Amino acid sequence: MTAVADSFPRAAALALGDRQLRHNLRNATHTIRDKRAAAVAEVPEWQALRDAAARIKDDVLGNLDVYLERLEESVSAAGGHVHWARDGTEACAIVTRLVAAEGASEAIKVKSLTTDEIGLNEALERAGIRAWETDLAEMIVQLAGDRPSHILVPAIHFSRTEIRDLFARSFGLPDLSDDPEELTAVARRVLRERFMRIPVGISGANFAVAETGTIVIVESEGNGRMCITLPRVLISVMGIEKVLPRLSDLGTLLTLLPRSSTGERANPYTTLFTGVRDGDGPEEFHLIVLDGGRTKALADPEGRQALRCIRCSACLNICPVYERAGGHAYQSVYPGPIGSIISPQLAGLQQHDSLPWASSLCGACAEVCPVQIDIPRVLIHLRGRIAHETDAEPATERLAMRALARVFSTRRSYEAAQRALALGRSPLRSSRLTRALPGPLGGWTAVRELPHVPKQSFRDWWATRNDGSGR
């Protein structure tokens, strides 16, 4: 992941001022959110499926060594090659070497978060290899020199007109209209030529089945199937947590994934491929198995549940923070609630130290997660790790929190603090003054009035009432 330029609060504040972005995000997240709710409501055993999926993924995470070795054996037995990469740099080096060995200066790509995570396109570019994105939205983002802002809908921040202008400019088509069908036809023409010509395909992997060595790719446009079947050489990059024990596990996960992500009963294209076969599909298959901070996350008993994620993006679409701030504010390949717990764990707490706070802890994300990741709980846990393991927190906050905890530790100090607050109440009521308050109180009073601090606390009332002195 690239270096973080700014903290979430500042980046989000900027994004909030972008009318087009707000409009697109609102429309898209609400549409997908409603579709998802309808698709989930059709499945009476949804909760049981979520339980089963969480169990499958926890079994994987608890026995990764076993399943990964089994996967390596199966893939090798099917004629594929397995490469182990400790981090993104190693993974990129392996892919670059494989593409160069084929003598290719171009590669076609299936939409893949893992390759974005390791910066594969940039690494290939540095080696003189052009990696073409073939998913329509990824293609738009790549043409614009931009970054995806959503896991599933990478170009969610573009309007139709912006896409028209981009295509007109890039492909020399000044008369292009903004009719989606016409725009898609242009992309299709450009992509077909690449599918037919380029000898190397690169993909991620939604799932990799240890039992059979089968790689599963889920997509909507059919571009993935082109990239997987047409080139002579196929390279798939997967995070270690994507392994599944058995082929039958797909029954559970492929029921949950499309309904959670696009709100469809089944996604348009699901491709399963196993190794290589004479006269059918690629002649060479390479599987890159990436750690990239995942074993570090695995070592954290509370944080490791983030590795259950199947990248459906239901949590993004339901999140009121994501809906308003947009994906770029998270400054990571993985935005939204899930990104706020994955990014700091994979790239380092210091790297993304403001993300665990990019949530009001409303819990909507946990409610929709198909693999039952308790995202708010992990957010709180990571806040704790950042407070205790890094120096990202202002020392004043740490002191204030500790001081407050001490105030609440005895009745006497608590009541003294309460009385002090009640005594100081008058200045807090003056709006002119409180609007100009510094620090956290100023953050509050910039847009809201402070509550009036009452003269008598509840406990004082209780005492007088029980004395019989007042009611």
Add this chain to the structure above:
Amino acid sequence: MRVALFITCFNDTLFPETGKAVVRILERLGVEVDFPVDQTCCGQMHSNSGYGLEVVPLVRRFVRVFADAETIVTPSGSCASMVVDHYERLAKLAGDEALAAQVGGLIPRVHEFSTFVADELGVEDVGARFPYRVVYHPACHATRLMRVGDAPLRLLRGVEGLELVDLPDAATCCGFGGTFSVKNQAVSTAMMADKLTNIMATGAEVCTAVDNSCLMHIGGGLARLNAGIDVLHLAEILAAGSVN
């Protein structure tokens, strides 16, 4: 029946009227109310800010203060969820299995106020009169963690003269989120703006909830706009028009 009131530091200090209302309603329903005076704060703000270990003494304190209480009632879905959802984890974080076991025994005894009245006591008409147009905001922790469901709505429907109106996009967070409201002030404000717009669109005169924290945020925004809409904790509406 006898219950121990867990008032929460927030209500104790800033919203005593809510506590008084809870006491009045419960007593009116024949429930004897205890107020263990040694209670202070559940520690949610510290815990949610990442200072979970620092909060463990408050967990111990809570367990001790409410050790003898058969039933614990609190007018805050959020503080209730702190105890129910986080105390066991915090005890384990501190490596204190005995404390974790004590918390385990305590959890089933903790009730959010509206569910205690509507579900435990089985009363939906508490004899209140409140002749205003009211909108209910389902606070996130009360709804998603304490699963209060429609208990607050059933109680509001039992109030004489009250006109209950539906809140559009009700389930979306108001943007408070404790320190989120100041740490991510911009996004918090954007969320609040949408919530206020939805509240104002209903033509309500009063917005209610089962958490004063959300109401402080919503009410702070409405007051800044001079919107003419009050915020009131559910208990205060239910206590309105009562005799004692």
